[in-house]
Amino acid sequence: MSGPPDEFAWIARGLAPLAEGAPEAFGLTDDAAAIPSRPGFDLIVSKDAVVEGVHFLPGDPPELVARKLLRVNLSDLAAKGADPYGYFLAVAWPPAYGWPEREAFAGGLAEDQARFGLRLFGGDTVATPGPLTASLTILGWTPAGRMMRRAGARPGDVILVSGTIGDGYLGLLSAKGLLAGNSYIGADWLADRYRLPQPRLGLGGALRNHAHTAMDVSDGLIADAAKLAAASGVGLEIDLDQMPLSGPAAAWLARAADRTTALVGLATGGDDYEIVCAASPEDAPALLAAAADAGIALAPVGKATGGAGVRVTVGGREVAIARTGYVHT
Amino acid sequence: MSGPPDEFAWIARGLAPLAEGAPEAFGLTDDAAAIPSRPGFDLIVSKDAVVEGVHFLPGDPPELVARKLLRVNLSDLAAKGADPYGYFLAVAWPPAYGWPEREAFAGGLAEDQARFGLRLFGGDTVATPGPLTASLTILGWTPAGRMMRRAGARPGDVILVSGTIGDGYLGLLSAKGLLAGNSYIGADWLADRYRLPQPRLGLGGALRNHAHTAMDVSDGLIADAAKLAAASGVGLEIDLDQMPLSGPAAAWLARAADRTTALVGLATGGDDYEIVCAASPEDAPALLAAAADAGIALAPVGKATGGAGVRVTVGGREVAIARTGYVHT
Numbered sequence: 001m002s003g004p005p006d007e008f009a010w011i012a013r014g015l016a017p018l019a020e021g022a023p024e025a026f027g028l029t030d031d032a033a034a035i036p037s038r039p040g041f042d043l044i045v046s047k048d049a050v051v052e053g054v055h056f057l058p059g060d061p062p063e064l065v066a067r068k069l070l071r072v073n074l075s076d077l078a079a080k081g082a083d084p085y086g087y088f089l090a091v092a093w094p095p096a097y098g099w100p101e102r103e104a105f106a107g108g109l110a111e112d113q114a115r116f117g118l119r120l121f122g123g124d125t126v127a128t129p130g131p132l133t134a135s136l137t138i139l140g141w142t143p144a145g146r147m148m149r150r151a152g153a154r155p156g157d158v159i160l161v162s163g164t165i166g167d168g169y170l171g172l173l174s175a176k177g178l179l180a181g182n183s184y185i186g187a188d189w190l191a192d193r194y195r196l197p198q199p200r201l202g203l204g205g206a207l208r209n210h211a212h213t214a215m216d217v218s219d220g221l222i223a224d225a226a227k228l229a230a231a232s233g234v235g236l237e238i239d240l241d242q243m244p245l246s247g248p249a250a251a252w253l254a255r256a257a258d259r260t261t262a263l264v265g266l267a268t269g270g271d272d273y274e275i276v277c278a279a280s281p282e283d284a285p286a287l288l289a290a291a292a293d294a295g296i297a298l299a300p301v302g303k304a305t306g307g308a309g310v311r312v313t314v315g316g317r318e319v320a321i322a323r324t325g326y327v328h329t
Numbered sequence: 330m331s332g333p334p335d336e337f338a339w340i341a342r343g344l345a346p347l348a349e350g351a352p353e354a355f356g357l358t359d360d361a362a363a364i365p366s367r368p369g370f371d372l373i374v375s376k377d378a379v380v381e382g383v384h385f386l387p388g389d390p391p392e393l394v395a396r397k398l399l400r401v402n403l404s405d406l407a408a409k410g411a412d413p414y415g416y417f418l419a420v421a422w423p424p425a426y427g428w429p430e431r432e433a434f435a436g437g438l439a440e441d442q443a444r445f446g447l448r449l450f451g452g453d454t455v456a457t458p459g460p461l462t463a464s465l466t467i468l469g470w471t472p473a474g475r476m477m478r479r480a481g482a483r484p485g486d487v488i489l490v491s492g493t494i495g496d497g498y499l500g501l502l503s504a505k506g507l508l509a510g511n512s513y514i515g516a517d518w519l520a521d522r523y524r525l526p527q528p529r530l531g532l533g534g535a536l537r538n539h540a541h542t543a544m545d546v547s548d549g550l551i552a553d554a555a556k557l558a559a560a561s562g563v564g565l566e567i568d569l570d571q572m573p574l575s576g577p578a579a580a581w582l583a584r585a586a587d588r589t590t591a592l593v594g595l596a597t598g599g600d601d602y603e604i605v606c607a608a609s610p611e612d613a614p615a616l617l618a619a620a621a622d623a624g625i626a627l628a629p630v631g632k633a634t635g636g637a638g639v640r641v642t643v644g645g646r647e648v649a650i651a652r653t654g655y656v657h658t
Binding site for chain 1: 411
């Protein structure tokens with residue numbers, strides 16, 4: 001079929017298959033979805049938007065854009081201790097995105113919704129003279145009253161992060177070709193980490209049973225730790241020497257002109273989509289063990305105090321952070 | 330404050346007041362909202378997006394853009410027989426939209442969320458190099474299993490519409506200055522109808538108790554009737570002579586060069602945000618009476634048949650419709 005796709009044809013051919021098996025969605029032939037009551041559970045809802053040239057690079061493959069959009073929303077569910085359920089999608093398509101690009105976008109969604117166990121429930125598809133813009137509203141479930149909050153860290157708590165920090169930052173540099181001069185192994189792996197976050201959905205039970213608070217690291221570890229500190233009414237001390245790093249990030253750090261500046265870059269770059277959480281020192285071993293059972297490494301990076309804000313140290317010395325995280329402007 | 334607003338300052342100052350009184354939203358200081366289970370009810374969810382220059386005119390006041398966005402989503406709830414509950418908002422701001430424009434946008438939301446009884450639960454705010462783009466995910470409640478569907482019209486049913494049809498179409502012409510040559514009273518009223526739809530939320534109980542099916546008229550009466558016919562597996566006969574018209578629309582029609590062409594324009598122009606519904610001839614009087622009790626006029630415009638598609642008549646003669654409704658491209 002040539003020419004820009006008609007909205008209704010696109011919904012029927014591209015999107016309706018993503019709603020198969022979801023009675024909530026009425027095959028995308030109605031104006032709304034109907035979510036039945038699930039007594040004993042809370043419906044957890046988050047909504048994130050992405051814009052071409054701001055949140056992803058022009059020319060990024062549409063299937064990866066779709067998968068990243070779904071995954072950044074899934075990362076919010078993971079941090080809240082919620083199990084994925086379904087999603088609503090709104091896409092504003094520029095004229096240059098025809099059938100092949102839209103089918104690639106739908107294909108990316110199909111792949112990841114099968115992987116993570118959720119279905120499309122509805123949404124909207126419109127035209128735009130501007131850049132590709134999409135928003136996704138994700139739904140998940142937690143037992144009633146058990147959503148993990150940002151508020152809840154207590155003085156004395158251990159602060160932990162999942163996976164590794166800084167790969168998203170280096171991945172963006174790599175995707176932009178700014179690591180090209182460095183021929184070490186890992187530049188492609190890092191770019192993939194930037195383009196395709198790994199939502200830590202396996203952590204839900206561990207967090208709900210053993211942690212006081214959790215949020216996902218999207219704007220940078222330091223910026224998001226500051227939000228967690230503010231919401232909890234505590235101070236946080238983060239030791240960048242304890243920050244878990246991937247092999248490629250460690251290799252990059254080893255070659256950096258200034259180690260402290262480089263560590264701060266990794267801790268403020270954003271796009272990690274890892275989980276930062278807090279647990280009492282007594283509960284931390286059980287949290288680590290439960291996370292390990294789910295195949296996810298947690299590493300302690302600091303502690304909560306009776307103060308306010310975030311104090312960052314390298315080599316035991318406090319480091320002043322001029323810019324705490326990435327702001328998309 | 331000068332310069333483009335920082336995302337976090339904007340959320341705290343502009344948006345958090347819209348979440349006051351909603352424990353679901355945690356003051357917009359968390360990554361997600363938590364919706365408690367409401368046994369006996371279904372959560373009805375719809376999501377619509379708007380783009381500057383496509384769905385509203387560049388230069389339209391931000392408060393009206395916000396109110397229209399909320400109202401087009403409320404119109405979906407109204408058609409589904411649902412009561413408003415809350416909403417999630419994602420906005421992509423161009424650089425030209427500073428504090429005053431954003432505060433006007435929030436002010437429009439504040440006004441209409443108070444009027445229609447719902448609160449902001451969360452969302453996202455991002456930057457865009459393109460046109461102002463916003464999507465809204467709206468939540469409402471119906472008794473379990475009672476959402477009004479598009480499917481459900483039966484042969485012999487009466488087809489009815491709320492309010493008046495064609496004001497959105499004429500309002501867009503007026504807002505673009507294309508009715509300026511016509512100095513009759515009503516051009517400003519029509520432009521207001523285009524910019525500020527009136528969601529027919531009072532109809533919920535009447536529809537749930539007396540109608541077989543309902544949907545809102547957003548893409549034009551004929552286009553949306555065709556969707557209702559297809560979802561229900563019936564044919565529809567629509568008599569444009571019975572189509573309810575406002576005074577300004579009737580005045581415009583009286584001056585039109587060709588009455589049939591003008592009526593088809595009103596029936597295909599879109600942006601009505603009225604309700605089209607179907608009821609058995611036996612139930613129609615009770616439906617009309619219940620709607621009247623809610624202060625909303627319903628008018629019969631045709632009937633459902635055993636066929637397929639939509640047959641349109643003027644003066645008893647079938648009219649061929651080349652373009653059934655507005656498609657935003």
